[in-house]
Amino acid sequence: MKNRYSEKHIINEQIQYSKVRLIDIFGKQLGIYTSNEALQIAKQEGLDLILISDKSEPPVCKITDYGKYKFTQEKKAKEAKKKQHQSSIKEVKMRYKIEEHDYKVRINQALRFLQSGDKVKVTVIFKGREIQHSNLAIDLLNKMAKDLHSCCDIQQSPSRDGKNMIMILSPQKK
Incomplete structure (x- = not known):
């Protein structure tokens, strides 16, 4: 049968x-x-x-x-x-000479992404010869990591990627 x-x-x-x-x-x-x-x-x-x-x-x-x-x-x-959440990478872009208010907006954006369980790729964009100020971009990315340290872990520390400087943050494990 x-x-x-x-x-x-x-x-x-x-x-x-x-x-x-x-x-x-x-x-x-x-x-x-x-x-x-x-x-x-x-x-x-x-x-x-x-x-x-x-x-x-x-x-x-x-x-x-x-x-x-x-x-x-x-x-x-x-x-x-x-109940599963597929983690994806969201991106937050900014320039190395960002104003304080715009910086706070990017922090809130990244915080919202991290709280919803997504990874965040923070990108500092350089134009022309601005790449020579990469140390300022590293300082900015480290400042952002410090401001978000309570809710995220640094998955990839600041590194140069072409004409950009990137850092990847992942949500903290609960």
Whole structure:
């Protein structure tokens, strides 16, 4: 008989263990049975036998409706995926001779990115011969790192990248 279910879960005749620990549809342990006995019990109730864990000795199987079981597993996976946050790199750009108010705006921008769990790439842009003032840019980036030290870690210290000076900050681990 061809199995109409997914290959993701081991169910019914696919379970090839000599003995299994059996759990009923309500979560109550029924005891240890042979695979064939457990399958017969499941079929008598019109349900499926699903391998829950093969890590224990003997493996754990549950009697339940496979369609409902698969649906609840997918729902749990979806919820877990929702709670994950994909960290991306946000960029904050400025010049080395930035005014105080503009600097505070960039600090707030970086703070907002870090609090939402994103990494921040802070870039100081040079034009023309301004690259000779790279020490001022390093001072500015170090000042920014010091101002944000309570909520971030320096992932990459200030370094030159072409005609720019960059530093990467990552949110602190909680």
